[in-house]
Amino acid sequence: MPTRPLHAMELEDLPGIRHGFYTRVGGVSTGIYRGLNCGPGSNDDASAVELNRTRVAISMNVAPENLMSLYQIHSATAITVTEPWADDARPQADGMVTATPGIALGILTADCAPVLFADPKTGIIGAAHAGWRGALAGVAEATLEQMETLGAHRAEIIAVVGPTISQQNYEVGGDLRTQVLADDNDNATFFVPSDRPDHWRFDLEAYVLKRLRQAGVGTMAGLGECTYADEDRFFSFRRTTHRGEEDYGRQISCIALS
Numbered sequence: 001m002p003t004r005p006l007h008a009m010e011l012e013d014l015p016g017i018r019h020g021f022y023t024r025v026g027g028v029s030t031g032i033y034r035g036l037n038c039g040p041g042s043n044d045d046a047s048a049v050e051l052n053r054t055r056v057a058i059s060m061n062v063a064p065e066n067l068m069s070l071y072q073i074h075s076a077t078a079i080t081v082t083e084p085w086a087d088d089a090r091p092q093a094d095g096m097v098t099a100t101p102g103i104a105l106g107i108l109t110a111d112c113a114p115v116l117f118a119d120p121k122t123g124i125i126g127a128a129h130a131g132w133r134g135a136l137a138g139v140a141e142a143t144l145e146q147m148e149t150l151g152a153h154r155a156e157i158i159a160v161v162g163p164t165i166s167q168q169n170y171e172v173g174g175d176l177r178t179q180v181l182a183d184d185n186d187n188a189t190f191f192v193p194s195d196r197p198d199h200w201r202f203d204l205e206a207y208v209l210k211r212l213r214q215a216g217v218g219t220m221a222g223l224g225e226c227t228y229a230d231e232d233r234f235f236s237f238r239r240t241t242h243r244g245e246e247d248y249g250r251q252i253s254c255i256a257l258s
Contacts, residue, residue: 039250076137095143104256114253166226167203
């Protein structure tokens with residue numbers, strides 16, 4: 001079965017730029033990792049993960065060794081990529097940018113928000129992993145700053161938030177809400193009360209979009225796809241946790257310069 005990435009109309013048909021928000025469809029992994037698990041940090045069979053990633057690389061029209069992913073740590077660290085690294089030498093960061101053709105930037109998620117960036121006028125691209133901690137710390141802004149060091153202009157940048165857990169399925173404790181409101185009390189708009197005392201439902205996609213808008217991004221959008229609710233297409237850390245499963249797969253979101 002072929003891979004079936006989702007595409008954002010805002011990033012479609014940009015000259016020299018390819019992208020895809022890959023689902024779990026089209027992979028060879030089995031069991032709890034069924035499908036296109038692209039996470040080398042999972043306990044899935046390493047050869048299956050490698051084959052899954054090769055399928056994504058072929059779909060992105062890059063060499064398999066040029067499909068880059070990070071050792072993601074929920075930080076605000078973003079780096080510039082100029083050449084490939086070995087999979088066992090992945091940098092610890094949550095954002096990356098490049099102006100080098102033939103390199104695909106890949107963000108791994110299983111509920112957190114993947115964000116793909118492109119400045120079509122300068123041919124500079126970026127990608128970020130934005131869980132609530134990274135988004136609050138400023139990973140989107142750090143990625144934009146790295147793009148600017150290469151010559152990108154914020155007003156020309158297009159940013160799209162890919163599949164992430166929806167507010168309906170993202171119950172959080174009062175401590176998380178307190179931290180987000182400490183940064184900006186207006187962030188209260190992203191929380192609605194849950195059924196349990198001192199618990200709330202958090203709109204991660206909308207929060208990331210607000211950060212992008214405040215950072216001066218010219219065009220932004222969200223796919224509105226929930227990773228928790230759609231088991232056929234997406235892996236979900238929270239769904240796995242609720243079921244008491246021992247591990248989970250990761251989908252990958254990619255952008256590359258032809």
